[in-house]
Amino acid sequence: MAIEQLNPSLKMKKVLVLSLFLFFGLALKGFGQTVYASAKGEKYHTADCKLSGDADGMTLAAAKKAKKGACGVCKPDEHLKDKVAQCNGKTADGTRCKRMTSSSKGKCYQHSK
Numbered sequence: 001m002a003i004e005q006l007n008p009s010l011k012m013k014k015v016l017v018l019s020l021f022l023f024f025g026l027a028l029k030g031f032g033q034t035v036y037a038s039a040k041g042e043k044y045h046t047a048d049c050k051l052s053g054d055a056d057g058m059t060l061a062a063a064k065k066a067k068k069g070a071c072g073v074c075k076p077d078e079h080l081k082d083k084v085a086q087c088n089g090k091t092a093d094g095t096r097c098k099r100m101t102s103s104s105k106g107k108c109y110q111h112s113k
């Protein structure tokens with residue numbers, strides 16, 4: 001594909017379509033991690049960061065591509081790492097819980113009660 005040959009407005013359209021595709025891909029498949037960054041911001045944040053302001057949700061990949069860095073306050077990279085952690089809790093029969101958790105305690109909603 002020769003993207004260079006497209007005029008600017010077509011390029012914008014392509015970006016728009018691509019971000020829509022990413023959005024729906026995320027919604028449908030849960031593909032990619034969502035971070036929050038404003039268009040002018042140089043940092044990306046987790047959803048609950050007080051510094052994220054009016055930031056828009058985007059995939060972590062998109063934020064990295066836009067050369068945004070991880071926020072030093074909410075530390076999205078560490079937070080996202082937690083997201084893929086398996087629960088540390090044990091089920092009634094003594095085996096390890098198979099649920100995934102985003103909790104910093106490393107326990108799923110059931111075991112963190």
Ligand SMILES: [Zn+2]
Pocket residue numbers: 044045046049050051052071072073074075
């Ligand atoms: Zn932040």
Ligand SMILES: [Zn+2]
Pocket residue numbers: 087088089090097098099107108109110111
């Ligand atoms: Zn659990």
